Amino acid sequence: MLAETICSAVSAAGLGIAAVTAYRRRFLTATRIAAYALVPVALVLTGAVEWVAGMVFKPSVWIGVGLLGVAWLLLMATRAVERRTLGRPAKQKEPRGQKEPRAAGGRPARDAVAPDASAPSLGAGPRPGRAPERAAAPADDFSDIEAILKKHGI
Incomplete structure (x- = not known):
């Protein structure tokens, strides 16, 4: 009985607000408010x-x-314990004759999708017979970003 009374009062107040909004010639907003106001009575x-x-x-x-x-707590606790104790997913059987190269820690080694994607496209790629260059220091990596930000006044 109390819940029905409260819902009716909320609907009446909402319809009153919708009427005031319509009086201010904001008909789209008034219609939306009236729709929300009818939900508790419904x-x-x-x-x-x-x-x-x-x-x-x-x-x-x-x-x-x-x-x-x-x-839910038990499921989350078992997941946390499993991650902490194993540190990696459970071993899966590999098909015969198809072994992936392994990196340190026994995990499969993953090659980059496009290892030379950051190199300029006009002949600056790796040349055969030369040792690969060392990666730039982290401070050098952000110099381009800083230049762009300065250019835009940020």
Whole structure:
């Protein structure tokens, strides 16, 4: 009974606000407010408010919610323990004759998709017979970004 009264009061207030908004000639906004204001009365008339109120005040429902919380905590705890103790995913069997090269730690080595993507495209790529150049220091990597930011006055 109390929930129905509160929903009716909220709807009446919303319809009043919609009327004031329409008076100010903001009809689209007034229509939207009126639509939202009718939702609480619709919920009362469909019985949804009574169903929710009956569900909220039942101890068995709260026991079920608590059990769902405990189940979620157990699942998250097992995932955290698994990550901490293993440090890597469980070993999977490899098909015969197709072994991936392994990096340090037993993980599969992964090649870059485009290893020369950051090199300029006009002949500055790696040349056969020469040792690859060392990577630039981290301060040099940000010099281009700093120049762009200075150019735009940031």
